[in-house]
Amino acid sequence: MINEFLSSLRKSSPVYLVLFLLLPLCATLPVYWYFYENTRLTDPLSEMEREWLGRLDRPLVLAVTPDTRPLEFVDAQGEYQGMVADYVHRVAEELNIEFEVVEPANMQELLWLAKQRRVDVIAAFAGNPASTDAMLFTNPYLELSTAILANRSGKEPLSLSVISEKKMGLALPKGYDVLSYVEKFYPDIHIQTTYNYLAALLHVSFNEIDATIISLPQASYFIEDKGITNLRVAGYTDYRLYYRMGVRSDMPILADIFQKALDNITPVERERILKRWVHLQQDYLSAFFSNRFIWYIIVSIVSFTLLAFVGIIFWNRTLRLRVNERTRELKRELKDRTRFLAALDQAEDGIFILDTDGILEYVNASLLNLTQYTEEEMLGRHISMLRAKQHPQEFFEELWKVLRSGGVWRGETVYVKKNGEEISAEVTATPVFDETGALINIVELIRDVTEQRKMEEHLKQSQKLEELGTLAGGIAHDFNNIIAAISGYAELALPSTEKGSRAHTNLERIQQVAERARAMVHQILVFSRRRKPEKVLVDVSAMVKEVLQLLRPSLPSTIEIKSKLADGCTVMADASQLHQVVMNLGTNAGYAMRTNGGILTISISSIQLLAGTARLMGLSRGRYVSLVVEDTGEGIPAHHVRRIFDPFFTTKPKGEGTGMGLSMVHGIITSMRGHISVESSEGVGTRFTVLIPYSKGEEEGEIPTAVPLTEGEGSIMLVDDEEDLVKVYSAALEDLGYDVRPYNDSAEALGAFRDNPYSIDLLITDQTMPKLTGDKLATAVHIIRPDLPIILCSGYSDAIDSIKEGQNGIRKVLLKPFELQDLGRAVQELLRRKL
16 A cells, blocks of 8 residues: 555656655654754853853842842742842852842832942843943843733723723833833823832723733733732733843843853743742643643644645545535535525515616515505515605715626615604615626615604704703803993982982882893893702792783784683792793793694682592692693694603704603702693693692791891901992992992902901902802911901802801802892891901
8 A cells, every 4th residue: 555655656757746745844853943942052051151150159249129029029037039030040050059038129229239240240131221421221122011901890902002992091100111112102091190000900800991901921920919819801902011130330241141041041941930820810721722732733733734735635636626616516505605695584674686677676574564554465566665755866876887887886775664764773774796797686784773863963962952051051151241231320319319310210120120130130040950949938829920021022912812810829939940941931832823823721720638639749739829821822643742752852843843841851850849731632732730839938938037237347358359339339338337348359469468358347349250269269268367257259159069158168149130239238248256
């Protein structure tokens, strides 16, 4: 048999002979290479170097680099330990020398010892060799890659690029080069500096930061030493750590000796040292594949297999011919089945196939479920049965142009269900060509994104409302100052006019208008959530009369308004919020009757809820004020009624409603411990019923008797950046006998106070001012004079919610706009209390 085999080889092509010789060579070459690179040289040193070592009559002094655990450190028993220490022990064994280990307190001390020639060797130098001329350095003998460690609560792999794109955070120790590396190449990453690597790992373990970068030996050491078990290796970085040995510059021969000794350490020994100090994720499978010898065996087997496979292919040329023939047969079968294999019936997305005339030839189950058609209703019909009429003809002409040119069209369009409901869909249309290059079919894949687009629209509406609230809050702040000045000037001028005169009457009307403006600003602040609702006793019937006066001009003349308002219907509520409820319900009723007109009826009455009825509504039994808003409009469909109070739900056309009105009404009534319900019939009308707990006002406590204003004495520092307000407040307080020192600049006022802190008896300051806000001014003043009373005034400020009376000397907080009498009473109260 062997003779026959050799004879066949001789008759074969030279190519086969070469392959036959290469097979055993390639199969054994990796194994030979493995043993070669892991075989130590007998003695890497020259005779002169051995003689020099023989003359060495003392141990070499080795300095431990501080804060490099587990690379090198001295343990509690005084033993020199670590990954670098293992290399040093290997070098000591190879060279038959001894080391005396010293442990500097910090890097500065280590470099000083090197310059003073008090150390011979630095074993783990990771800095720039050019940074010191006191040492000579070997080539890097230890190269450590760095890993990204993250909390096990996350599963996705991470890289520095991913962390930068997702705006994630990294914990990195101060003073390490990796910090400069990240800041230079990934400036968008948020970096939280820590004292050392242990602190960084603890931040990640406690989920206080997303990840940290650290070498695997350091990570293994700290995790095992501190018992941190919830970290994982999420990825690796391109940043690497290189360690050299440093030798005294006056011993160049010793540097050469160490270099040779380090070069003589085999890859197997280096791998063994690494595994001793790296234990992260060392399961059996990773340990198996991390064995270099096993990899060499695998490479040998793969090489042998590949060459054997190539030899078989060349050896059996007839097999190739059969394979080619079979391939042609498969292509012919594939041509017949392409249209069916392209669209799997089990696909989650809708798939259909069209011919070049747009006729449906195939639809999958998902498309049938989405459109609610049956297969019989769709096959053989034109695709226009599914298309909405929102796109012009040019849109479809462009689509077909892309497909006929061989391109894939991706975009978004609108389809129509069998019941007429529209579907927003992402579409991928792919052309199918035959062997001649002719277009034969179109395969379209559609994905329903209707809910996603609705959510996006809702999000846009929400953002618009938030922006509107922010704008309203800012405008309200400026209006508060203007209203305060107008009201103040009128209040100052009123005593100087004769009661009943035109001037006196006009000033009183100015005050009334300012009061209305004050209420409007309060409503804006409540809407923008810059001020909490102020509950007062509200006569609902009187308030409804005011709303009807505002509502009447905004409604068409075809709508008749009727009202049935009972007396004595009072509730504890924020007047502006209740005003908003009635206005919203009335506006909606008018919209429902905008086309055909009708009757808008608003009724106010007092009712008594029994326990059973109250329980069904989630209320307590007792007396309630009933507000009923009824219209004779077109009504609300039954399937919409149950969603009428949902946020962003609206039956109005796009651009005419936000869907937030009734949701806000529901929230306001609920916050008043009330109840709102709706009844509607299409073509008949709609009826909203609101129940609010009745109140006489006694349970809110007795209204305190206003303290009469009297003349006072004392020196007052008044600080406000609005010049008109400073003038108004100053005049009012001077009329009461006080010595007022006005300032428009808070920083200037603080400087004046520091110059003479005991010259004033009271500080009145605005909150929102440039340079120095009111609360910061109060803090600075309180540090100098803790006994000085302070009044803080504000129309609107995000910080006002965190300010409490009694904090940093602030005895009173007045919300603008306020009456001058309120300011006078506050000043009078604080100065009397001080006395």
